[in-house]
Amino acid sequence: MTDAPMATAEAARHALHTMWSIRRFEEAVDDLFARGLMHGTMHLSIGQEASATGVCMALRPDDAITSTHRGHGHCIGKGADLTRMMAELLAKETGYCRGRGGSMHIADVATGNLGANGIVAGGIPIATGAALAYRMRGEDRVVACFFGDGATNEGAFHEAVNLAAIWKLPVVFVCENNKYGMSFSTEKSMAVENIADRAAAYGIPGVTVDGNDVSAVYEATRTAVDRARAGEGPTLVENLTYRWKGHSKSDKNLYRTKEEISEWRALDPILRFEHDLKESGLLSEEDIQGIRTQAMEEMRDAVRTANSAPDADPSDLLDAVFAPV
Amino acid sequence: MTSTQTTSAPTDTGREITYSEAIREAIGQAMEADERVFMLGEDIGIYGGAFGVSGDLYHRFGAERIRDTPISELGIVGAAVGAALAGMRPIVEIQFSDFTNQAMDQIVNQAAKIHFMLGGAATVPMVLRAPLGSGTGAAAQHSQSLEAWFAHVPGLKVVMPSSAADAKGLLLSAIDDPNPVIVLEHKLLYRTSGPVPEEAVRVPLGKTNVVRRGSDLTIVATGVMVSRSLEAAGILADEGVDVSVIDPRTLSPLDDAPILEDVGRTGRVLLVQEAPGHGGFTAEIAARITESPTIYRLLAPVKRLSGLNAPIPYAPQLETASVPQVADIVDQALTIMKES
Numbered sequence: 188m189t190d191a192p193m194a195t196a197e198a199a200r201h202a203l204h205t206m207w208s209i210r211r212f213e214e215a216v217d218d219l220f221a222r223g224l225m226h227g228t229m230h231l232s233i234g235q236e237a238s239a240t241g242v243c244m245a246l247r248p249d250d251a252i253t254s255t256h257r258g259h260g261h262c263i264g265k266g267a268d269l270t271r272m273m274a275e276l277l278a279k280e281t282g283y284c285r286g287r288g289g290s291m292h293i294a295d296v297a298t299g300n301l302g303a304n305g306i307v308a309g310g311i312p313i314a315t316g317a318a319l320a321y322r323m324r325g326e327d328r329v330v331a332c333f334f335g336d337g338a339t340n341e342g343a344f345h346e347a348v349n350l351a352a353i354w355k356l357p358v359v360f361v362c363e364n365n366k367y368g369m370s371f372s373t374e375k376s377m378a379v380e381n382i383a384d385r386a387a388a389y390g391i392p393g394v395t396v397d398g399n400d401v402s403a404v405y406e407a408t409r410t411a412v413d414r415a416r417a418g419e420g421p422t423l424v425e426n427l428t429y430r431w432k433g434h435s436k437s438d439k440n441l442y443r444t445k446e447e448i449s450e451w452r453a454l455d456p457i458l459r460f461e462h463d464l465k466e467s468g469l470l471s472e473e474d475i476q477g478i479r480t481q482a483m484e485e486m487r488d489a490v491r492t493a494n495s496a497p498d499a500d501p502s503d504l505l506d507a508v509f510a511p512v
Numbered sequence: 513m514t515s516t517q518t519t520s521a522p523t524d525t526g527r528e529i530t531y532s533e534a535i536r537e538a539i540g541q542a543m544e545a546d547e548r549v550f551m552l553g554e555d556i557g558i559y560g561g562a563f564g565v566s567g568d569l570y571h572r573f574g575a576e577r578i579r580d581t582p583i584s585e586l587g588i589v590g591a592a593v594g595a596a597l598a599g600m601r602p603i604v605e606i607q608f609s610d611f612t613n614q615a616m617d618q619i620v621n622q623a624a625k626i627h628f629m630l631g632g633a634a635t636v637p638m639v640l641r642a643p644l645g646s647g648t649g650a651a652a653q654h655s656q657s658l659e660a661w662f663a664h665v666p667g668l669k670v671v672m673p674s675s676a677a678d679a680k681g682l683l684l685s686a687i688d689d690p691n692p693v694i695v696l697e698h699k700l701l702y703r704t705s706g707p708v709p710e711e712a713v714r715v716p717l718g719k720t721n722v723v724r725r726g727s728d729l730t731i732v733a734t735g736v737m738v739s740r741s742l743e744a745a746g747i748l749a750d751e752g753v754d755v756s757v758i759d760p761r762t763l764s765p766l767d768d769a770p771i772l773e774d775v776g777r778t779g780r781v782l783l784v785q786e787a788p789g790h791g792g793f794t795a796e797i798a799a800r801i802t803e804s805p806t807i808y809r810l811l812a813p814v815k816r817l818s819g820l821n822a823p824i825p826y827a828p829q830l831e832t833a834s835v836p837q838v839a840d841i842v843d844q845a846l847t848i849m850k851e852s
């Protein structure tokens with residue numbers, strides 16, 4: 188990446204394409220689920236696309252991420268293949284986890300995604316450990332660790348951030364603060380105003396960012412990544428954002444108002460970025476339409492290809508319980 | 513303490529070292545051979561480990577590879593999971609196996625499942641070592657035997673070395689293994705000695721050890737109960753009862769064939785564990801026997817001798833009464849002989 192990626196047309200195109208890919212992927216998943224064509228549950232990140240995109244653009248391809256139960260965007264942002272992701276959610280043998288993981292455990296190790304996680308805060312110590320491995324081997328790779336606001340009330344968060352801080356490990360702790368841990372609001376769950384305030388307890392920088400502004404997310408992450416790569420240790424980056432949909436498929440949204448949801452929908456990070464791009468003249472209306480169309484066609488392709496793949500096969504179900512010695 | 517005993521691990525010189533020294537030797541040799549291997553845990557550095565196991569490793573390998581941590585078991589195990597995922601070979605020391613409770617998410621939900629959940633795309637080659645068992649007066653929160661918990665989780669390998677040679681050989685295999693391996697060391701064995709090869713000789717995981725071969729009764733035991741069973745076997749021999757003593761060594765995956773074979777031959781079996789009986793690991797062995805044709809060879813019902821279904825108490829006479837002792841094993845064995 189260049190130093191100021193949103194300032195070049197190429198980077199802006201990449202950012203917008205990534206955000207539309209995430210949005211279209213999750214809309215497709217939402218639709219397939221509603222029509223009974225996809226089973227299980229899933230946690231959609233619609234409305235949070237700027238966070239996944241801005242953070243991942245600040246990383247090198249050989250940097251790693253750990254992700255959450257709301258992880259489709261992180262996976263796409265890091266460069267995973269949409270067809271293999273869709274195949275996993277459609278319970279196909281060609282899915283990233285051969286049908287053993289599903290939405291909550293999706294990962295593409297090849298693009299540096301060390302795994303989504305069904306346990307709130309479960310991935311945070313793992314990110315610290317991966318960063319420890321890089322440091323011990325003298326590699327200048329960085330780990331971006333995604334988690335939600337709810338995770339910062341878990342012990343795992345405190346233990347892992349403390350370890351990374353005392354060892355000055357190359358981790359960027361990225362909190363996607365979407366205001367709710369399932370139905371429990373951050374106002375009720377924390378006595379501090381910002382999650383970034385908690386960084387002070389570990390002696391590391393904490394920064395609160397407008398998480399619906401992809402450029403701001405990129406800039407803050409980039410600063411944190413540079414600091415991590417230089418051996419100066421972790422940073423806590425808090426992206427203030429919002430999930431438009433419920434926590435999961437069982438959510439009736441009784442804990443928040445329609446007004447609140449529509450206020451945040453008006454702050455759509457994708458439309459806002461498009462507006463900024465047109466204002467600055469970086470991309471034209473035609474460019475933007477082209478990216479939208481491309482993202483839609485790629486998604487249709489992914490669904491079509493994934494649907495025609497063979498189903499996950501129970502005959503070798505046990506083969507991955509243990510890795511062969 | 514009970515007497516020391518030998519295992520099937522090869523020995524050249526007959527050199528005897530302690531169980532604790534054997535573990536340290538294994539870690540040292542693995543670290544010399546492979547720079548990916550490192551250790552992390554509480555007070556393992558200059559302090560030398562709560563039970564003295566890491567000893568001088570800090571001075572040999574330095575603070576980077578013998579990595580002292582804050583008191584934060586969940587963070588430590590999670591860091592090991594992440595480091596293993598990223599290509600290292602971490603060995604975690606948890607001071608008392610009771611404290612694995614603090615880290616259960618990382619052990620059960622993360623380490624055990626990642627390889628499977630990712631469809632085989634990643635491995636977690638980590639080792640978690642922790643002392644288990646009673647006998648030190650440390651009472652209910654420092655004396656448990658939780659091996660059945662771990663053995664119940666798909667994706668974890670669980671090892672319980674009962675001799676110095678096995679402690680070294682099984683640990684070396686655990687470090688080589690691409691899967692998460694829980695190594696449960698018995699506190700009372702740390703200071704016991706036995707012959708241990710100087711070379712880095714592996715004892716394979718998943719291989720049951722027939723420690724003693726007899727004709728009348730099969731005793732299956734783990735951890736410190738192996739040496740107690742051997743001592744009982746000596747007493748029983750004087751009573752004219754010839755017993756086998758079998759140590760599975762690896763609880764998961766379990767190599768049951770040698771157990772079934774021996775029980776089929778003797779027709780009598782006594783399963784001994786320190787852990788409480790209810791839901792215990794010997795119940796699994798009992799089930800394997802009764803699910804196999806070996807059941808038709810039985811001359812007496814399958815018997816289990818376990819710890820009481822109670823927390824471990826403090827007072828020495830209460831603690832001793834809570835878990836099987838040599839005399840209890842002898843009594844049970846004689847009862848089985850009389851009733852068959």
